[in-house]
Amino acid sequence: MLRQHGHALQGFLENSWCFNATLERMNNHFSMLLSRLSWTRRLLVLLTALTLICIIPIGDALKGNRSITSHEMMILGHFHNAPDLLLAISTVIGRVFSIAGTALIVSVFLFYLIWTEHGWVQPVRGAIIAVTPMMVTLVVKLVVNRNRPGTPLGSLASDPSFPSGHVTASTSCEALLFLILQVRRVRKPPRRHRCFLRLATVVILTLIPVLTAVSRLILGVHYSSDVVASLILNALLAASLGVISQHWTMETS
Numbered sequence: 001m002l003r004q005h006g007h008a009l010q011g012f013l014e015n016s017w018c019f020n021a022t023l024e025r026m027n028n029h030f031s032m033l034l035s036r037l038s039w040t041r042r043l044l045v046l047l048t049a050l051t052l053i054c055i056i057p058i059g060d061a062l063k064g065n066r067s068i069t070s071h072e073m074m075i076l077g078h079f080h081n082a083p084d085l086l087l088a089i090s091t092v093i094g095r096v097f098s099i100a101g102t103a104l105i106v107s108v109f110l111f112y113l114i115w116t117e118h119g120w121v122q123p124v125r126g127a128i129i130a131v132t133p134m135m136v137t138l139v140v141k142l143v144v145n146r147n148r149p150g151t152p153l154g155s156l157a158s159d160p161s162f163p164s165g166h167v168t169a170s171t172s173c174e175a176l177l178f179l180i181l182q183v184r185r186v187r188k189p190p191r192r193h194r195c196f197l198r199l200a201t202v203v204i205l206t207l208i209p210v211l212t213a214v215s216r217l218i219l220g221v222h223y224s225s226d227v228v229a230s231l232i233l234n235a236l237l238a239a240s241l242g243v244i245s246q247h248w249t250m251e252t253s
Contacts, residue, residue: 044240045244047236051236051237052233055140055233056143059144059146059229062162062225068225072223073149073150075224076224082218091219093170093211093215094221097212098169102173109130109176110123125245128245129245132241133241136234137164137165137168138165141162141163144160146161148160149222149223161223163230164213164226164229166212166215167227167231174206175242209231213227
């Protein structure tokens with residue numbers, strides 16, 4: 001019996017040592033990668049890490065604060081009287097960035113990268129940039145478990161409210177489309193007369209998550225803090241993943 005416990009303890013220590021060694025190697029690699037980035041990109045990654053650390057405590061604080069909840073319900077009251085046209089548009093946006101709609105959009109974009117790119121580097125980058133924010137949002141939703149606002153359209157008891165999954169989905173799709181535009185620009189630099197068109201495209205793409213956030217308030221299915229937190233968190237996360245994956249691609253190519 002003692003010998004069995006001794007072997008079990010030895011195995012546990014060996015596994016713990018291997019796990020700690022792996023963590024140390026990952027930490028060293030991340031530190032080296034961070035040190036090679038420009039100070040602006042380094043600041044972006046550090047700000048993203050800080051947001052990831054704080055997002056769950058912020059959600060818990062919002063969940064338990066009745067005063068903030070009451071104030072946010074007043075904000076939703078102003079959106080409740082939106083015209084029928086805006087309500088219809090918001091409903092369409094909700095269906096576009098539902099689970100099925102987002103899966104279809106991401107699949108089409110990834111298939112485009114696979115079809116146009118020689119190799120798997122850019123498709124893998126795209127998958128990481130698109131899927132990671134949605135996975136992080138799912139984890140935060142389950143941990144915080146904030147109830148939906150008490151509105152006729154907001155009674156979705158089975159789905160936690162914080163942060164907004166639809167805003168996350170729109171941000172992921174936007175980030176993936178930005179990656180496609182970046183890859184195309186590297187392969188075929190745009191002509192001068194198309195700079196205005198490119199700028200307009202960037203502005204429109206940037207507005208998509210914002211419009212999605214507003215649509216969730218019009219439908220009354222999220223608090224304002226849900227959509228704002230989702231916008232900030234996932235914009236930072238997608239940008240940092242794009243920067244890190246781009247630097248990693250340049251080093252390995």
